[in-house]
Amino acid sequence: MHLVYQQGFRNHVSTEAIPGTLPQGQNAPQHPSLGLYTEQLSLSAFTVPRQHNLHSWLYRRQPSVSTHAPQILCDYPYFLSANPSSAPISPEPLRWNPYPFASTPIHWLNSLYTYVTAGDVSLRQGGAIHLYACNRSMEQHIFYNTDGDLLILPETGALLIETELGRMRVAPGEMAMIPRGIMLRVQLLDQEARGYVVENYGQPWQLPELGPIGANGLANVRDFDIPVAWVEEAQTPCTIITKLNGHFWQKKLEQSPFNVVAWHGTAYPYRYDFAKFNTLGSISFDHPDPSIFTVLTSPSAHIGIANLDLILFPPRWLVAEHTFRPPYFHRNVMNEFMGLICGRYEAKQEGFLPGGASLHNRLTAHGPDIDAFKLASTETLKPKYIADTLAFMVEGSLLWHPTSMVMTSPQLQTKYAACWQGF
Ligand SMILES: [Fe+2]
Incomplete structure (x- = not known):
C-alpha cells in the first residue's frame, strides 16, 4: 500500500481527497463545494497563543452532529484510566517480561491492557501506558478517545491506522500520534501485532526547546509525516466506541464517519520514524x-x-x-x-x-x-x-x-x- 504524506509539526497544512474541494480564502463559506459541511475541530482553547493553537477546519459529507445516536455504557476492564488514589505504590523497582502475544482472536482496541496510570484523567493531568497484542483488524469498530492523545509505538507488526483526517502506515521503529477526539481504526498489515500506547491527558505533545543546541538536532520538524485527506467510500454499519473520563460508551452508525473530504489547520495526527x-x-x-x-x-x-x-x-x-x-x-x-x-x-x-x-x-x-x-x-x-x-x-x-x-x-x-x- 502506497500512502502519501505531508511534512511538518504543528504548522498549518492543507489537504484534499478530491481536488478543488478546499475553500480558498474563507474557512466557512456559505456553500462549500459538493455540498460539504464545514466543521471546526478545536484541540486547544480558542484563546491560547498562536504557537499553541491546535485547530483544523474539516469539510465533510456529513457533519458530526448527524452521527448522534443512543449511547450505551460498556465495559473495558483492562483499559483503565487514572483516578485519584491513595492505594500504596511500592518503592521497589519493577520489571515485566514481554507481554504475551494474543492466543485468541482479538483486535487492537479490545487488546489494550493498562500497565500504569498517573495523575487524574478528569483534571487533564498525567497519563497512562497500555500494551496491546492483537491478531485482528478493528474492521467495523471505530474508537474515539476524548481523554488523551494516543502515541502508538509498534514493537511487532505493522499497522494501518485509519483516522478521520487520513491514513498512516506505522511499523516497528516508528510511532503515530492520534490527537484526542479523532476517530481511529487500527487495521493489521501483518498476522499479529504488539506494542505500546502512551495516553497523554495533559498538554498536547510539542517538540522540546533546543536552547544552546541551536536550530538542528533531536527530532526535526520536516521529519514528521502528516496524512492527506481520505474518504471511506464503502458504507458499512459500524460501532463507535468513545472513552470519556475513563468510561466507555458505544453507539451504532449506519455509515462510515470517515467522510472528511478536505481539511486544513494545525490539529492532525502524525507519524515519526525514530x-x-x-x-x-x-x-x-x-x-x-x-x-x-x-x-x-x-x-x-x-x-x-x-x-x-x-x-x-x-x-x-x-x-x-x-x-x-x-x-x-x-x-x-x-x-x-x-x-x-x-x-x-x-x-x-x-x-x-x-x-x-x-x-x-x-x-x-x-x-x-x-x-x-x-x-x-x-x-x-x-x-x-x-x-x-x-x-x-x-x-x-x-x-x-x-x-x-x-x-x-x-x-x-x-x-x-x-x-x-x-x-
Ligand atoms: Fe532512569
Whole structure:
C-alpha cells in the first residue's frame, strides 16, 4: 500500500481527497463545494497563543452532529484510566517480561491492557501506558478517545491506522500520534501485532526547546509525516466506541464517519520514524542527562517540568573519554516507565526484553546491572557503535500507579532487584 504524506509539526497544512474541494480564502463559506459541511475541530482553547493553537477546519459529507445516536455504557476492564488514589505504590523497582502475544482472536482496541496510570484523567493531568497484542483488524469498530492523545509505538507488526483526517502506515521503529477526539481504526498489515500506547491527558505533545543546541538536532520538524485527506467510500454499519473520563460508551452508525473530504489547520495526527532522530551526546567526557534524548514533551504548568516526556535510546555512537558509558546509577524525582522496541538496552545485560517494561518511580534507585557495570568498567575505551537497540522511556512528574492487574501478572519479575546483587 502506497500512502502519501505531508511534512511538518504543528504548522498549518492543507489537504484534499478530491481536488478543488478546499475553500480558498474563507474557512466557512456559505456553500462549500459538493455540498460539504464545514466543521471546526478545536484541540486547544480558542484563546491560547498562536504557537499553541491546535485547530483544523474539516469539510465533510456529513457533519458530526448527524452521527448522534443512543449511547450505551460498556465495559473495558483492562483499559483503565487514572483516578485519584491513595492505594500504596511500592518503592521497589519493577520489571515485566514481554507481554504475551494474543492466543485468541482479538483486535487492537479490545487488546489494550493498562500497565500504569498517573495523575487524574478528569483534571487533564498525567497519563497512562497500555500494551496491546492483537491478531485482528478493528474492521467495523471505530474508537474515539476524548481523554488523551494516543502515541502508538509498534514493537511487532505493522499497522494501518485509519483516522478521520487520513491514513498512516506505522511499523516497528516508528510511532503515530492520534490527537484526542479523532476517530481511529487500527487495521493489521501483518498476522499479529504488539506494542505500546502512551495516553497523554495533559498538554498536547510539542517538540522540546533546543536552547544552546541551536536550530538542528533531536527530532526535526520536516521529519514528521502528516496524512492527506481520505474518504471511506464503502458504507458499512459500524460501532463507535468513545472513552470519556475513563468510561466507555458505544453507539451504532449506519455509515462510515470517515467522510472528511478536505481539511486544513494545525490539529492532525502524525507519524515519526525514530531512525530520523538526530541523537546528540558527549564528544569529550561524561554524558549528559537523558533529557537530551527527548523526542516530544507534554509540558506541565511549571516551567521546565514535563507532564510527560517521550525519550528515545536509539542506535548511536559512544565516544566519550574516561567515562562510564551506560546510564549511570541514579535516583530521580521524576517517574520513569521504559519499554523496548528491539534489541538490547545497554544498561541491562539480560531480563529487559522487547515487549517488556520496567518502572522506576520517584527516587527509586536504579541503573546498570552488575554484568553491564563490570563490562563497561573494564573494556578498552574506543568509539563504539551501539547497534540493534531501540528503547524508550516515558518520564513524568506524577507517580505512575501500576495497575493491580500488572502487579499480579505472571509477567512481573519477582527477582528484578537481584540484577544489582554483587556490588
Ligand atoms: Fe532512569
